[in-house]
Amino acid sequence: MSQEIFPVVQWFPGHMAKATRMITEHKKKVDVVIELLDARIPRSSANPVIRELVGDKPHVVILNKCDLANPKATKEWIEFFKNDGIHAIAIDSKNGKGNKQLVKTVESLAQPIIDRWLKKGIKGRTVRTMILGIPNVGKSTLINKLAGSAATRTANKPGHTRGQQWVKVGKNLELLDTPGVLWPKFEDQRAAARLAMTGAISDDVYDLDSVIKQLLAYLEEHEPTLLHERYKLTEEERTSVDTMLEAIGRRRGCLVSGGVVDYDKVRRVILTDYRNNKLGYITFDGVDEEPYYVDEE
Incomplete structure:
Protein backbone atom coordinates (compact mmCIF):
# COMPACT_ATOMS: atom_id res chain seq x y z
CA MET A 1 0.00 0.00 0.00
CA SER A 2 1.48 3.36 -1.01
CA GLN A 3 1.29 6.10 1.59
CA GLU A 4 -0.50 9.06 0.05
CA ILE A 5 0.09 12.38 1.79
CA PHE A 6 -2.45 15.22 1.89
CA PRO A 7 -2.14 18.74 3.31
CA VAL A 8 -2.91 18.55 7.02
CA VAL A 9 -2.60 21.96 8.65
CA GLN A 10 -1.15 25.44 8.61
CA TRP A 11 -0.92 26.74 12.18
CA PHE A 12 1.06 29.63 13.61
CA PRO A 13 -0.76 31.32 16.52
CA GLY A 14 0.18 34.91 17.30
CA HIS A 15 1.72 34.02 20.66
CA MET A 16 4.24 31.81 18.85
CA ALA A 17 5.44 34.74 16.76
CA LYS A 18 5.85 36.61 20.04
CA ALA A 19 7.74 33.64 21.50
CA THR A 20 10.19 33.70 18.59
CA ARG A 21 10.96 37.35 19.31
CA MET A 22 11.34 36.57 23.03
CA ILE A 23 13.81 33.75 22.32
CA THR A 24 15.89 36.05 20.14
CA GLU A 25 15.95 38.61 22.95
CA HIS A 26 16.91 36.14 25.71
CA LYS A 27 19.45 34.13 23.73
CA LYS A 28 22.14 36.66 24.58
CA LYS A 29 21.53 36.03 28.30
CA VAL A 30 22.14 32.27 28.21
CA ASP A 31 25.31 30.21 28.01
CA VAL A 32 23.97 26.89 26.69
CA VAL A 33 20.85 26.09 24.66
CA ILE A 34 18.89 22.87 25.19
CA GLU A 35 16.75 21.80 22.24
CA LEU A 36 14.05 19.36 23.25
CA LEU A 37 12.79 16.98 20.54
CA ASP A 38 10.21 14.20 20.60
CA ALA A 39 12.10 10.89 20.34
CA ARG A 40 9.26 9.48 18.20
CA ILE A 41 9.68 12.22 15.60
CA PRO A 42 13.18 13.71 15.94
CA ARG A 43 13.15 15.29 12.48
CA SER A 44 9.50 16.37 12.43
CA SER A 45 9.82 18.02 15.86
CA ALA A 46 13.07 19.84 14.99
CA ASN A 47 12.05 23.41 14.31
CA PRO A 48 14.45 24.96 11.74
CA VAL A 49 13.63 28.38 13.19
CA ILE A 50 15.11 27.24 16.50
CA ARG A 51 18.34 26.15 14.83
CA GLU A 52 18.62 29.60 13.29
CA LEU A 53 17.95 31.25 16.65
CA VAL A 54 20.56 29.09 18.41
CA GLY A 55 23.33 30.22 16.10
CA ASP A 56 26.77 29.41 17.51
CA LYS A 57 25.65 28.95 21.13
CA PRO A 58 26.75 25.68 22.81
CA HIS A 59 23.91 23.33 22.02
CA VAL A 60 22.60 19.98 23.28
CA VAL A 61 19.72 17.99 21.75
CA ILE A 62 17.40 16.06 24.06
CA LEU A 63 15.30 13.20 22.69
CA ASN A 64 12.42 13.26 25.15
CA LYS A 65 9.69 10.63 25.57
CA CYS A 66 12.21 7.93 24.69
CA ASP A 67 10.00 5.49 26.66
CA LEU A 68 7.41 5.81 23.86
CA ALA A 69 9.84 5.45 20.96
CA ASN A 70 11.57 2.49 19.34
CA PRO A 71 14.83 2.03 21.33
CA LYS A 72 16.82 0.95 18.26
CA ALA A 73 15.72 4.04 16.33
CA THR A 74 16.60 6.28 19.30
CA LYS A 75 20.17 4.92 19.31
CA GLU A 76 20.40 5.59 15.58
CA TRP A 77 19.30 9.20 16.09
CA ILE A 78 21.81 9.77 18.89
CA GLU A 79 24.55 8.52 16.57
CA PHE A 80 23.18 10.72 13.78
CA PHE A 81 23.50 13.87 15.90
CA LYS A 82 26.91 12.78 17.18
CA ASN A 83 28.15 12.50 13.60
CA ASP A 84 26.84 16.01 13.01
CA GLY A 85 28.90 17.31 15.94
CA ILE A 86 25.90 17.76 18.27
CA HIS A 87 25.58 16.32 21.77
CA ALA A 88 22.38 14.24 22.03
CA ILE A 89 20.80 12.50 25.02
CA ALA A 90 17.69 10.32 25.30
CA ILE A 91 15.51 11.07 28.32
CA ASP A 92 12.10 10.43 29.80
CA SER A 93 11.27 13.72 31.52
CA LYS A 94 8.36 12.22 33.47
CA ASN A 95 10.45 9.74 35.47
CA GLY A 96 13.75 11.60 35.29
CA LYS A 97 15.65 9.07 33.19
CA GLY A 98 18.67 10.78 31.63
CA ASN A 99 18.39 14.00 33.66
CA LYS A 100 21.72 13.58 35.48
CA GLN A 101 23.49 13.05 32.16
CA LEU A 102 21.79 16.19 30.83
CA VAL A 103 23.04 18.34 33.71
CA LYS A 104 26.59 16.98 33.33
CA THR A 105 26.53 17.67 29.59
CA VAL A 106 25.33 21.24 30.10
CA GLU A 107 28.04 21.84 32.70
CA SER A 108 30.65 20.37 30.35
CA LEU A 109 29.54 22.60 27.46
CA ALA A 110 29.61 25.62 29.76
CA GLN A 111 33.07 24.88 31.20
CA PRO A 112 35.01 27.04 28.67
CA ILE A 113 32.73 29.94 29.58
CA ILE A 114 33.24 29.32 33.30
CA ASP A 115 37.02 29.27 32.75
CA ARG A 116 36.85 32.66 31.04
CA TRP A 117 34.88 34.03 33.99
CA LEU A 118 37.49 32.75 36.44
CA LYS A 119 40.28 34.41 34.48
CA LYS A 120 38.39 37.68 34.84
CA GLY A 121 37.96 37.07 38.57
CA ILE A 122 34.24 36.29 38.30
CA LYS A 123 33.30 33.55 40.75
CA GLY A 124 29.97 31.98 41.71
CA ARG A 125 28.02 32.98 38.60
CA THR A 126 25.44 30.35 37.67
CA VAL A 127 25.34 28.79 34.22
CA ARG A 128 22.24 29.89 32.38
CA THR A 129 20.50 27.72 29.82
CA MET A 130 17.37 28.07 27.74
CA ILE A 131 15.12 25.12 26.87
CA LEU A 132 13.57 25.36 23.41
CA GLY A 133 11.17 23.10 21.57
CA ILE A 134 7.81 22.69 19.92
CA PRO A 135 4.57 22.66 21.98
CA ASN A 136 3.80 19.68 24.20
CA VAL A 137 7.28 18.19 23.89
CA GLY A 138 7.82 18.18 27.68
CA LYS A 139 9.77 21.35 28.48
CA SER A 140 7.94 22.25 31.67
CA THR A 141 7.86 18.63 32.85
CA LEU A 142 11.62 18.42 32.42
CA ILE A 143 12.23 21.63 34.36
CA ASN A 144 9.93 20.46 37.18
CA LYS A 145 11.83 17.19 37.45
CA LEU A 146 15.23 18.88 37.41
CA ALA A 147 14.14 21.44 40.01
CA GLY A 148 12.48 18.79 42.18
CA SER A 149 9.23 20.72 42.47
CA ALA A 150 6.35 22.05 40.39
CA ALA A 151 8.36 25.10 39.39
CA THR A 152 6.49 25.68 36.15
CA ARG A 153 2.91 25.11 35.12
CA THR A 154 2.35 22.05 32.97
CA ALA A 155 -0.52 20.87 30.81
CA ASN A 156 -0.97 18.21 28.17
CA LYS A 157 -2.11 20.87 25.76
CA PRO A 158 -0.14 22.66 23.03
CA GLY A 159 0.58 26.33 23.69
CA HIS A 160 0.17 26.21 27.49
CA THR A 161 3.42 27.87 28.59
CA ARG A 162 3.32 31.44 27.36
CA GLY A 163 5.38 33.42 29.85
CA GLN A 164 9.02 33.23 30.87
CA GLN A 165 10.38 31.70 34.05
CA TRP A 166 13.92 31.27 35.40
CA VAL A 167 14.25 28.15 37.54
CA LYS A 168 17.25 27.34 39.76
CA VAL A 169 18.60 23.79 39.46
CA GLY A 170 21.13 22.93 42.15
CA LYS A 171 23.85 25.48 42.90
CA ASN A 172 25.25 26.19 39.48
CA LEU A 173 22.46 26.02 36.90
CA GLU A 174 19.50 28.20 35.96
CA LEU A 175 16.94 27.21 33.31
CA LEU A 176 14.70 29.50 31.30
CA ASP A 177 11.44 27.92 30.22
CA THR A 178 10.02 29.27 26.96
CA PRO A 179 6.75 28.85 25.07
CA GLY A 180 6.65 26.13 22.43
CA VAL A 181 7.45 27.42 18.97
CA LEU A 182 6.20 25.95 15.71
CA TRP A 183 7.40 27.27 12.38
CA PRO A 184 5.28 29.60 10.22
CA LYS A 185 4.53 27.06 7.47
CA PHE A 186 4.50 23.27 7.35
CA GLU A 187 6.12 22.57 4.00
CA ASP A 188 6.52 18.89 4.80
CA ASN A 276 -1.92 5.65 24.96
CA ASN A 277 0.90 3.51 23.51
CA LYS A 278 -1.45 0.61 22.71
CA LEU A 279 0.00 0.34 19.21
CA GLY A 280 3.53 -0.27 20.45
CA TYR A 281 6.80 1.67 20.56
CA ILE A 282 6.92 3.53 17.27
CA THR A 283 9.45 6.00 15.88
CA PHE A 284 8.03 7.55 12.73
CA ASP A 285 11.10 9.48 11.57
CA GLY A 286 14.02 7.47 10.20
CA VAL A 287 17.50 8.95 10.00
CA ASP A 288 17.63 8.31 6.24
CA GLU A 289 14.05 9.36 5.46
CA GLU A 290 13.57 12.18 2.99
CA PRO A 291 11.04 14.98 3.61
CA TYR A 292 7.74 14.72 1.75
CA TYR A 293 6.41 17.93 0.23
CA VAL A 294 2.92 18.68 -1.03
CA ASP A 295 2.39 21.49 -3.51
CA GLU A 296 -0.42 23.75 -2.37
CA GLU A 297 -2.44 25.59 -4.95
Whole structure:
Protein backbone atom coordinates (compact mmCIF):
# COMPACT_ATOMS: atom_id res chain seq x y z
CA MET A 1 0.00 0.00 0.00
CA SER A 2 1.48 3.36 -1.01
CA GLN A 3 1.29 6.10 1.59
CA GLU A 4 -0.50 9.06 0.05
CA ILE A 5 0.09 12.38 1.79
CA PHE A 6 -2.45 15.22 1.89
CA PRO A 7 -2.14 18.74 3.31
CA VAL A 8 -2.91 18.55 7.02
CA VAL A 9 -2.60 21.96 8.65
CA GLN A 10 -1.15 25.44 8.61
CA TRP A 11 -0.92 26.74 12.18
CA PHE A 12 1.06 29.63 13.61
CA PRO A 13 -0.76 31.32 16.52
CA GLY A 14 0.18 34.91 17.30
CA HIS A 15 1.72 34.02 20.66
CA MET A 16 4.24 31.81 18.85
CA ALA A 17 5.44 34.74 16.76
CA LYS A 18 5.85 36.61 20.04
CA ALA A 19 7.74 33.64 21.50
CA THR A 20 10.19 33.70 18.59
CA ARG A 21 10.96 37.35 19.31
CA MET A 22 11.34 36.57 23.03
CA ILE A 23 13.81 33.75 22.32
CA THR A 24 15.89 36.05 20.14
CA GLU A 25 15.95 38.61 22.95
CA HIS A 26 16.91 36.14 25.71
CA LYS A 27 19.45 34.13 23.73
CA LYS A 28 22.14 36.66 24.58
CA LYS A 29 21.53 36.03 28.30
CA VAL A 30 22.14 32.27 28.21
CA ASP A 31 25.31 30.21 28.01
CA VAL A 32 23.97 26.89 26.69
CA VAL A 33 20.85 26.09 24.66
CA ILE A 34 18.89 22.87 25.19
CA GLU A 35 16.75 21.80 22.24
CA LEU A 36 14.05 19.36 23.25
CA LEU A 37 12.79 16.98 20.54
CA ASP A 38 10.21 14.20 20.60
CA ALA A 39 12.10 10.89 20.34
CA ARG A 40 9.26 9.48 18.20
CA ILE A 41 9.68 12.22 15.60
CA PRO A 42 13.18 13.71 15.94
CA ARG A 43 13.15 15.29 12.48
CA SER A 44 9.50 16.37 12.43
CA SER A 45 9.82 18.02 15.86
CA ALA A 46 13.07 19.84 14.99
CA ASN A 47 12.05 23.41 14.31
CA PRO A 48 14.45 24.96 11.74
CA VAL A 49 13.63 28.38 13.19
CA ILE A 50 15.11 27.24 16.50
CA ARG A 51 18.34 26.15 14.83
CA GLU A 52 18.62 29.60 13.29
CA LEU A 53 17.95 31.25 16.65
CA VAL A 54 20.56 29.09 18.41
CA GLY A 55 23.33 30.22 16.10
CA ASP A 56 26.77 29.41 17.51
CA LYS A 57 25.65 28.95 21.13
CA PRO A 58 26.75 25.68 22.81
CA HIS A 59 23.91 23.33 22.02
CA VAL A 60 22.60 19.98 23.28
CA VAL A 61 19.72 17.99 21.75
CA ILE A 62 17.40 16.06 24.06
CA LEU A 63 15.30 13.20 22.69
CA ASN A 64 12.42 13.26 25.15
CA LYS A 65 9.69 10.63 25.57
CA CYS A 66 12.21 7.93 24.69
CA ASP A 67 10.00 5.49 26.66
CA LEU A 68 7.41 5.81 23.86
CA ALA A 69 9.84 5.45 20.96
CA ASN A 70 11.57 2.49 19.34
CA PRO A 71 14.83 2.03 21.33
CA LYS A 72 16.82 0.95 18.26
CA ALA A 73 15.72 4.04 16.33
CA THR A 74 16.60 6.28 19.30
CA LYS A 75 20.17 4.92 19.31
CA GLU A 76 20.40 5.59 15.58
CA TRP A 77 19.30 9.20 16.09
CA ILE A 78 21.81 9.77 18.89
CA GLU A 79 24.55 8.52 16.57
CA PHE A 80 23.18 10.72 13.78
CA PHE A 81 23.50 13.87 15.90
CA LYS A 82 26.91 12.78 17.18
CA ASN A 83 28.15 12.50 13.60
CA ASP A 84 26.84 16.01 13.01
CA GLY A 85 28.90 17.31 15.94
CA ILE A 86 25.90 17.76 18.27
CA HIS A 87 25.58 16.32 21.77
CA ALA A 88 22.38 14.24 22.03
CA ILE A 89 20.80 12.50 25.02
CA ALA A 90 17.69 10.32 25.30
CA ILE A 91 15.51 11.07 28.32
CA ASP A 92 12.10 10.43 29.80
CA SER A 93 11.27 13.72 31.52
CA LYS A 94 8.36 12.22 33.47
CA ASN A 95 10.45 9.74 35.47
CA GLY A 96 13.75 11.60 35.29
CA LYS A 97 15.65 9.07 33.19
CA GLY A 98 18.67 10.78 31.63
CA ASN A 99 18.39 14.00 33.66
CA LYS A 100 21.72 13.58 35.48
CA GLN A 101 23.49 13.05 32.16
CA LEU A 102 21.79 16.19 30.83
CA VAL A 103 23.04 18.34 33.71
CA LYS A 104 26.59 16.98 33.33
CA THR A 105 26.53 17.67 29.59
CA VAL A 106 25.33 21.24 30.10
CA GLU A 107 28.04 21.84 32.70
CA SER A 108 30.65 20.37 30.35
CA LEU A 109 29.54 22.60 27.46
CA ALA A 110 29.61 25.62 29.76
CA GLN A 111 33.07 24.88 31.20
CA PRO A 112 35.01 27.04 28.67
CA ILE A 113 32.73 29.94 29.58
CA ILE A 114 33.24 29.32 33.30
CA ASP A 115 37.02 29.27 32.75
CA ARG A 116 36.85 32.66 31.04
CA TRP A 117 34.88 34.03 33.99
CA LEU A 118 37.49 32.75 36.44
CA LYS A 119 40.28 34.41 34.48
CA LYS A 120 38.39 37.68 34.84
CA GLY A 121 37.96 37.07 38.57
CA ILE A 122 34.24 36.29 38.30
CA LYS A 123 33.30 33.55 40.75
CA GLY A 124 29.97 31.98 41.71
CA ARG A 125 28.02 32.98 38.60
CA THR A 126 25.44 30.35 37.67
CA VAL A 127 25.34 28.79 34.22
CA ARG A 128 22.24 29.89 32.38
CA THR A 129 20.50 27.72 29.82
CA MET A 130 17.37 28.07 27.74
CA ILE A 131 15.12 25.12 26.87
CA LEU A 132 13.57 25.36 23.41
CA GLY A 133 11.17 23.10 21.57
CA ILE A 134 7.81 22.69 19.92
CA PRO A 135 4.57 22.66 21.98
CA ASN A 136 3.80 19.68 24.20
CA VAL A 137 7.28 18.19 23.89
CA GLY A 138 7.82 18.18 27.68
CA LYS A 139 9.77 21.35 28.48
CA SER A 140 7.94 22.25 31.67
CA THR A 141 7.86 18.63 32.85
CA LEU A 142 11.62 18.42 32.42
CA ILE A 143 12.23 21.63 34.36
CA ASN A 144 9.93 20.46 37.18
CA LYS A 145 11.83 17.19 37.45
CA LEU A 146 15.23 18.88 37.41
CA ALA A 147 14.14 21.44 40.01
CA GLY A 148 12.48 18.79 42.18
CA SER A 149 9.23 20.72 42.47
CA ALA A 150 6.35 22.05 40.39
CA ALA A 151 8.36 25.10 39.39
CA THR A 152 6.49 25.68 36.15
CA ARG A 153 2.91 25.11 35.12
CA THR A 154 2.35 22.05 32.97
CA ALA A 155 -0.52 20.87 30.81
CA ASN A 156 -0.97 18.21 28.17
CA LYS A 157 -2.11 20.87 25.76
CA PRO A 158 -0.14 22.66 23.03
CA GLY A 159 0.58 26.33 23.69
CA HIS A 160 0.17 26.21 27.49
CA THR A 161 3.42 27.87 28.59
CA ARG A 162 3.32 31.44 27.36
CA GLY A 163 5.38 33.42 29.85
CA GLN A 164 9.02 33.23 30.87
CA GLN A 165 10.38 31.70 34.05
CA TRP A 166 13.92 31.27 35.40
CA VAL A 167 14.25 28.15 37.54
CA LYS A 168 17.25 27.34 39.76
CA VAL A 169 18.60 23.79 39.46
CA GLY A 170 21.13 22.93 42.15
CA LYS A 171 23.85 25.48 42.90
CA ASN A 172 25.25 26.19 39.48
CA LEU A 173 22.46 26.02 36.90
CA GLU A 174 19.50 28.20 35.96
CA LEU A 175 16.94 27.21 33.31
CA LEU A 176 14.70 29.50 31.30
CA ASP A 177 11.44 27.92 30.22
CA THR A 178 10.02 29.27 26.96
CA PRO A 179 6.75 28.85 25.07
CA GLY A 180 6.65 26.13 22.43
CA VAL A 181 7.45 27.42 18.97
CA LEU A 182 6.20 25.95 15.71
CA TRP A 183 7.40 27.27 12.38
CA PRO A 184 5.28 29.60 10.22
CA LYS A 185 4.53 27.06 7.47
CA PHE A 186 4.50 23.27 7.35
CA GLU A 187 6.12 22.57 4.00
CA ASP A 188 6.52 18.89 4.80
CA GLN A 189 2.97 17.70 5.30
CA ARG A 190 4.11 14.26 6.43
CA ALA A 191 5.89 15.99 9.31
CA ALA A 192 2.74 17.99 10.01
CA ALA A 193 0.72 14.76 10.26
CA ARG A 194 3.22 13.27 12.69
CA LEU A 195 3.15 16.41 14.82
CA ALA A 196 -0.62 16.09 14.91
CA MET A 197 -0.47 12.39 15.84
CA THR A 198 1.81 13.05 18.79
CA GLY A 199 -0.21 16.01 20.09
CA ALA A 200 2.13 18.89 19.22
CA ILE A 201 -0.66 20.56 17.23
CA SER A 202 -4.04 21.33 18.73
CA ASP A 203 -6.61 18.68 17.78
CA ASP A 204 -8.98 21.47 16.75
CA VAL A 205 -7.01 22.72 13.76
CA TYR A 206 -6.02 19.79 11.56
CA ASP A 207 -7.77 17.33 9.26
CA LEU A 208 -8.24 14.25 11.48
CA ASP A 209 -9.23 12.01 8.56
CA SER A 210 -5.98 12.70 6.73
CA VAL A 211 -3.89 12.20 9.88
CA ILE A 212 -5.49 8.86 10.79
CA LYS A 213 -5.23 7.55 7.24
CA GLN A 214 -1.54 8.42 7.23
CA LEU A 215 -1.10 6.70 10.60
CA LEU A 216 -2.75 3.51 9.32
CA ALA A 217 -0.78 3.61 6.07
CA TYR A 218 2.47 4.00 8.00
CA LEU A 219 1.64 1.08 10.29
CA GLU A 220 0.65 -1.13 7.35
CA GLU A 221 3.92 -0.35 5.57
CA HIS A 222 6.36 -0.33 8.49
CA GLU A 223 4.70 -2.03 11.49
CA PRO A 224 2.11 -4.47 10.09
CA THR A 225 2.46 -6.85 13.04
CA LEU A 226 1.56 -4.11 15.52
CA LEU A 227 -1.44 -3.15 13.43
CA HIS A 228 -2.69 -6.73 13.10
CA GLU A 229 -2.21 -7.59 16.77
CA ARG A 230 -4.20 -4.58 17.92
CA TYR A 231 -7.13 -4.74 15.50
CA LYS A 232 -7.12 -8.37 14.25
CA LEU A 233 -7.47 -7.26 10.64
CA THR A 234 -7.76 -9.85 7.90
CA GLU A 235 -5.72 -9.61 4.72
CA GLU A 236 -8.80 -8.50 2.82
CA GLU A 237 -9.54 -5.76 5.35
CA ARG A 238 -6.01 -4.40 4.97
CA THR A 239 -6.23 -3.67 1.24
CA SER A 240 -6.69 0.09 1.82
CA VAL A 241 -6.93 2.62 4.64
CA ASP A 242 -10.66 2.95 3.98
CA THR A 243 -11.28 -0.78 4.42
CA MET A 244 -9.15 -0.74 7.57
CA LEU A 245 -11.13 2.17 9.02
CA GLU A 246 -14.42 0.40 8.37
CA ALA A 247 -13.22 -2.91 9.82
CA ILE A 248 -11.81 -1.28 12.97
CA GLY A 249 -15.04 0.68 13.41
CA ARG A 250 -17.17 -2.46 13.25
CA ARG A 251 -14.92 -4.39 15.65
CA ARG A 252 -14.93 -1.53 18.14
CA GLY A 253 -18.67 -0.96 17.90
CA CYS A 254 -18.32 2.53 16.43
CA LEU A 255 -21.73 2.34 14.78
CA VAL A 256 -24.79 4.51 14.41
CA SER A 257 -28.36 3.46 13.61
CA GLY A 258 -28.60 1.07 10.69
CA GLY A 259 -25.20 -0.46 11.43
CA VAL A 260 -23.34 2.36 9.68
CA VAL A 261 -19.79 3.05 10.84
CA ASP A 262 -19.30 6.31 12.74
CA TYR A 263 -16.01 7.28 11.10
CA ASP A 264 -15.35 10.26 13.34
CA LYS A 265 -15.62 8.03 16.39
CA VAL A 266 -13.35 5.32 15.01
CA ARG A 267 -10.74 7.90 14.02
CA ARG A 268 -10.64 9.13 17.61
CA VAL A 269 -10.45 5.56 18.93
CA ILE A 270 -7.36 4.92 16.78
CA LEU A 271 -5.75 8.23 17.79
CA THR A 272 -6.38 7.46 21.47
CA ASP A 273 -4.92 3.96 21.05
CA TYR A 274 -1.77 5.42 19.54
CA ARG A 275 -1.36 8.15 22.14
CA ASN A 276 -1.92 5.65 24.96
CA ASN A 277 0.90 3.51 23.51
CA LYS A 278 -1.45 0.61 22.71
CA LEU A 279 0.00 0.34 19.21
CA GLY A 280 3.53 -0.27 20.45
CA TYR A 281 6.80 1.67 20.56
CA ILE A 282 6.92 3.53 17.27
CA THR A 283 9.45 6.00 15.88
CA PHE A 284 8.03 7.55 12.73
CA ASP A 285 11.10 9.48 11.57
CA GLY A 286 14.02 7.47 10.20
CA VAL A 287 17.50 8.95 10.00
CA ASP A 288 17.63 8.31 6.24
CA GLU A 289 14.05 9.36 5.46
CA GLU A 290 13.57 12.18 2.99
CA PRO A 291 11.04 14.98 3.61
CA TYR A 292 7.74 14.72 1.75
CA TYR A 293 6.41 17.93 0.23
CA VAL A 294 2.92 18.68 -1.03
CA ASP A 295 2.39 21.49 -3.51
CA GLU A 296 -0.42 23.75 -2.37
CA GLU A 297 -2.44 25.59 -4.95
